Amino acid sequence: MADETVLRLDGVRKLFGATAAVDDASLEITRGEIFTLLGPSGCGKTTTLRLVAGLERPDGGEITLRGRVVASVAPRVFVPPHKRNLGMVFQSYAIWPHMTVRENVAYPLELRGERRATIAPKVKRVLDLVGLAGLEERPATLLSGGQMQRLALCRALVYEPDLLLLDEPFSNLDAKLREQMRVELKVLQRRLGVTVLFVTHDQIEALSLSDRLGVMHRGRIEQVGPPRHLYEHPGSPFVRDFLGQTVVLRGTVDTPEPDMITVKMAGGLTGRILAGRAAAATTLASGAEVQVAIRPEDIVVGAGDGASPGRYSLPGLIEALLFVGDRYEVRVALGGEHRILLLLPRTREWREGQRVELSFPPDLVSVWPA
Amino acid sequence: MASVSPAIAREAPRRIDAETVLCTAVLGVVAFSVVFPVALVVLQSFQVAPPGQPAAYGLDGWRAAFAEPGLRAALVNTLTVTFARQLLSLPLAIFIAWLLARTDLPGGRWLEFAFWAAFFLPPLTVTLSWILLLDPEYGLINTALAWLPGVGKGPFNIYSFWGIVWVHVITGSLTVKVILLTPAFRNMNAAFEEASKVAGASTLRTALRITVPIMAPVILSVLLLGTMVSLQTFEVEQVLGIPFRFFVFSTTIYDLLVTRVPRYDAATALAVIVLAAMLPIVFVQQWMTRGRRYTTVTGQFRNTPHALGAWRTPALLFMLVVVAVVLGIPVVFAGLGTFMKLFGFFHVKEPWTLQNWATVLTDDLFLSSLRNTVVLAVGTAVAAVMVHSLIAYIAVRTRYAGRRALDFISWLPFTVPGVILGLALLWLFLGVAILRPLYGTMALLVIAGLISGMPLGVQIIKSALMQLGGELEEASRIAGASWWATYRRIVLRLMAPTLVAVGMITFVGAARNIGNIALLATSANRPLSILQLDFIAQKKFEEAVVVACIIMVISLVGALVARLLGVRAL
Numbered sequence: 001m002a003d004e005t006v007l008r009l010d011g012v013r014k015l016f017g018a019t020a021a022v023d024d025a026s027l028e029i030t031r032g033e034i035f036t037l038l039g040p041s042g043c044g045k046t047t048t049l050r051l052v053a054g055l056e057r058p059d060g061g062e063i064t065l066r067g068r069v070v071a072s073v074a075p076r077v078f079v080p081p082h083k084r085n086l087g088m089v090f091q092s093y094a095i096w097p098h099m100t101v102r103e104n105v106a107y108p109l110e111l112r113g114e115r116r117a118t119i120a121p122k123v124k125r126v127l128d129l130v131g132l133a134g135l136e137e138r139p140a141t142l143l144s145g146g147q148m149q150r151l152a153l154c155r156a157l158v159y160e161p162d163l164l165l166l167d168e169p170f171s172n173l174d175a176k177l178r179e180q181m182r183v184e185l186k187v188l189q190r191r192l193g194v195t196v197l198f199v200t201h202d203q204i205e206a207l208s209l210s211d212r213l214g215v216m217h218r219g220r221i222e223q224v225g226p227p228r229h230l231y232e233h234p235g236s237p238f239v240r241d242f243l244g245q246t247v248v249l250r251g252t253v254d255t256p257e258p259d260m261i262t263v264k265m266a267g268g269l270t271g272r273i274l275a276g277r278a279a280a281a282t283t284l285a286s287g288a289e290v291q292v293a294i295r296p297e298d299i300v301v302g303a304g305d306g307a308s309p310g311r312y313s314l315p316g317l318i319e320a321l322l323f324v325g326d327r328y329e330v331r332v333a334l335g336g337e338h339r340i341l342l343l344l345p346r347t348r349e350w351r352e353g354q355r356v357e358l359s360f361p362p363d364l365v366s367v368w369p370a
Numbered sequence: 371m372a373s374v375s376p377a378i379a380r381e382a383p384r385r386i387d388a389e390t391v392l393c394t395a396v397l398g399v400v401a402f403s404v405v406f407p408v409a410l411v412v413l414q415s416f417q418v419a420p421p422g423q424p425a426a427y428g429l430d431g432w433r434a435a436f437a438e439p440g441l442r443a444a445l446v447n448t449l450t451v452t453f454a455r456q457l458l459s460l461p462l463a464i465f466i467a468w469l470l471a472r473t474d475l476p477g478g479r480w481l482e483f484a485f486w487a488a489f490f491l492p493p494l495t496v497t498l499s500w501i502l503l504l505d506p507e508y509g510l511i512n513t514a515l516a517w518l519p520g521v522g523k524g525p526f527n528i529y530s531f532w533g534i535v536w537v538h539v540i541t542g543s544l545t546v547k548v549i550l551l552t553p554a555f556r557n558m559n560a561a562f563e564e565a566s567k568v569a570g571a572s573t574l575r576t577a578l579r580i581t582v583p584i585m586a587p588v589i590l591s592v593l594l595l596g597t598m599v600s601l602q603t604f605e606v607e608q609v610l611g612i613p614f615r616f617f618v619f620s621t622t623i624y625d626l627l628v629t630r631v632p633r634y635d636a637a638t639a640l641a642v643i644v645l646a647a648m649l650p651i652v653f654v655q656q657w658m659t660r661g662r663r664y665t666t667v668t669g670q671f672r673n674t675p676h677a678l679g680a681w682r683t684p685a686l687l688f689m690l691v692v693v694a695v696v697l698g699i700p701v702v703f704a705g706l707g708t709f710m711k712l713f714g715f716f717h718v719k720e721p722w723t724l725q726n727w728a729t730v731l732t733d734d735l736f737l738s739s740l741r742n743t744v745v746l747a748v749g750t751a752v753a754a755v756m757v758h759s760l761i762a763y764i765a766v767r768t769r770y771a772g773r774r775a776l777d778f779i780s781w782l783p784f785t786v787p788g789v790i791l792g793l794a795l796l797w798l799f800l801g802v803a804i805l806r807p808l809y810g811t812m813a814l815l816v817i818a819g820l821i822s823g824m825p826l827g828v829q830i831i832k833s834a835l836m837q838l839g840g841e842l843e844e845a846s847r848i849a850g851a852s853w854w855a856t857y858r859r860i861v862l863r864l865m866a867p868t869l870v871a872v873g874m875i876t877f878v879g880a881a882r883n884i885g886n887i888a889l890l891a892t893s894a895n896r897p898l899s900i901l902q903l904d905f906i907a908q909k910k911f912e913e914a915v916v917v918a919c920i921i922m923v924i925s926l927v928g929a930l931v932a933r934l935l936g937v938r939a940l
Binding site: 081 | 864
């Protein structure tokens with residue numbers, strides 16, 4: 001049972017007018033994992049979630065929940081939301097304002113025909129779980145933002161749904177509370193073992209919470225994998241640039257060895273050479289225009305006395321130096337035309353106007369077709 | 371673990387089809403009760419056979435209609451009254467809305483509420499009050515002016531073109547514009563005006579050059595709405611116009627039908643002409659408000675009021691005079707009128723008496739009418755809450771293909787003048803055999819009230835539903851509730867105050883409704899609103915004003931309750 005598939009999407013499409021909000025989306029979520037759909041607003045991630053929930057009907061493809069087809073175009077199947085046994089936390093929490101905390105949580109149990117006697121202990125247990133015990137009789141409108149979110153979570157978990165859907169649940173919280181709820185949610189999920197489909201545009205949330213994540217772009221799921229894999233081995237320029245920061249420089253291929261491509265830099269950096277591995281599924285010929293990409297934190301910054309430039313390095317000039325407490329934020333000019341933002345440790349002294357030497361470790365550099 | 375069999379899953383689409391069937395049924399019933407009767411009127415205008423004979427169609431009715439000199443006069447009078455009403459009320463309403471919304475005029479909220487209350491005054495009650503003041507012979511203002519040297523006889527006559535226009539301006543035209551324009555003015559970003567002032571413009575220049583032009587689309591939209599509303603009236607002309615043989619289209623239709631030999635051909639032809647004239651207004655109004663209808667300006671901006679400075683006191687005095695004219699005088703004089711021995715005669719010896727109340731309250735006719743009004747108003751309100759909320763829900767929340775059509779049709783009665791709707795329903799209930807037994811029953815009047823209250827009721831519920839947000843319902847669906855359980859346990863509970871408010875407004879509308887039901891009421895189902903009209907026709911003004919006063923109290927209490935329940939604008 002360890003690898004049981006809870007949710008499967010096969011080529012799901014959803015059209016709004018002529019545009020495809022979700023285009024040929026396929027994915028599988030296995031029992032007990034947190035799967036995140038990450039993407040900018042309008043990429044179709046929320047629509048995908050609503051398709052799973054049954055709040056939208058697909059225009060193509062098939063959605064299967066625990067082996068049962070819940071939505072399909074041919075043959076025509078559509079299971080309405082209330083028969084899917086899902087839990088969902090909405091962006092606005094959607095706490096019913098005319099009910100108390102207890103009534104909000106008891107509602108789904110009542111609809112499942114449970115007796116009063118069994119409802120009460122279940123409500124108590126789930127409220128205990130998130131620290132809302134003692135607030136049972138409080139009107140839902142008198143809760144704080146964080147409490148509302150916990151209540152929404154309780155209401156979605158109390159009937160042990162097959163899959164918990166989270167639609168940007170942290171976006172209405174302030175930064176501090178958001179961090180706290182993130183940790184709480186992960187701990188809670190690990191304790192209960194509930195399967196989670198999580199939708200967010202915040203890459204930090206996505207990277208920190210997910211077991212696996214899928215990056216969506218223009219209705220398509222561009223890449224699926226564990227967070228670290230996606231961060232280190234992005235499959236497309238979009239995934240690369242959307243997840244974290246990237247420094248991108250231009251050049252032409254010098255030697256196209258499969259595991260180590262060397263690139264001649266152009267413009268003000270002419271004469272310098274960088275090396276890296278080819279990005280996923282690309283073959284590059286000698287002389288081809290390419291992009292050289294690296295995470296800024298992977299660049300090694302050394303004092304640029306000009307004495308002995310490293311083999312794969314570029315000269316830079318500190319244009320602006322911002323001390324932000326735990327580190328420096330530094331803008332460095334490269335060969336007059338590129339400007340990149342780096343984070344430097346405060347263990348060394350830096351000053352504006354200082355020359356520096358930037359080393360690009362070849363195993364952390366990727367080379368992309370321009 | 372997957373315990374649900376595919377067979378159950380396969381059943382699902384049929385449930386959605388049931389939803390579609392329900393929506394289509396609602397659309398069908400609403401279309402049948404709104405569009406079909408009007409279509410019947412159009413058809414009837416080409417019907418030339420006498421009643422009881424097999425139908426035959428031709429243009430005789432239209433020829434007769436055009437040959438009738440009264441018809442042309444009625445159309446001209448309708449146009450000139452409408453035009454004069456809008457011309458007088460629009461600039462005044464813009465000025466008042468600007469004062470209420472954009473300046474530091476003291477007591478703005480109370481003044482706005484006064485206009486809201488004035489909007490709910492029954493026109494007939496207001497008319498009777500102003501007769502006391504402006505009757506050419508004994509009107510208080512006229513007799514007071516007659517004391518002045520050089521003024522032989524009081525100069526005012528309410529039984530005149532300008533008398534009718536005056537009563538219209540202070541009953542409907544002005545108040546409806548003020549309560550529609552004030553929120554719109556208030557939602558305008560003050561930065562536009564501040565930029566103008568910084569550029570060197572005075573308050574007045576800013577108002578004329580910046581505020582009014584920016585608000586021009588809203589103002590035009592309100593003007594079109596006001597024009598449609600002004601075509602609704604019937605009772606003011608019926609009371610003030612008949613004495614000097616002044617007819618507008620609605621009183622003409624009534625006159626043509628309530629005689630010994632009803633002239634259905636001419637009446638229906640006239641109705642068709644008026645409906646055709648409404649069409650361009652309807653389309654322009656719809657086109658202008660499309661896509662913008664509910665997007666009130668929100669977001670982050672400040673609304674700093676203009677300082678009126680030295681003009682503050684004159685402006686306040688001006689507003690108090692206006693409120694006295696539209697609200698104070700009608701309420702006070704309608705009350706006073708009920709205690710007069712001889713309606714309007716203040717100078718007779720011992721003019722006051724309680725006899726009118728005693729007479730009316732013990733009159734069997736009054737008691738049966740009161741009973742009818744209670745049944746009518748309660749029945750209409752209950753039916754309206756159910757029907758209008760269903761229509762609003764389908765229009766806002768479902769993906770039903772015909773929801774826009776339903777929305778539009780529910781708004782159409784607004785554009786059909788009351789007397790014409792009454793005529794259409796009369797035709798429907800006399801013409802369709804299975805509906806004929808309903809003629810003369812309260813059910814017919816309830817249906818008329820339901821249809822005429824539909825535009826406003828549906829709009830109010832729609833805007834409340836839109837503020838509610840769909841996630842509260844979606845959360846319920848996902849928690850395991852069916853569509854019906856969600857509607858019952860979430861939507862209805864949350865909408866309760868709005869629904870009660872709509873019920874109150876419909877209750878008031880049904881209690882004071884005249885134009886819609888004047889042609890439908892019989893002696894068996896006559897409510898108070900028609901009774902007062904009958905009293906006036908019999909020159910029993912003392913009894914009429916008592917009934918008018920009762921209807922006014924019902925209206926004001928209903929308006930107040932609706933306001934307290936949170937209905938702020940129309």
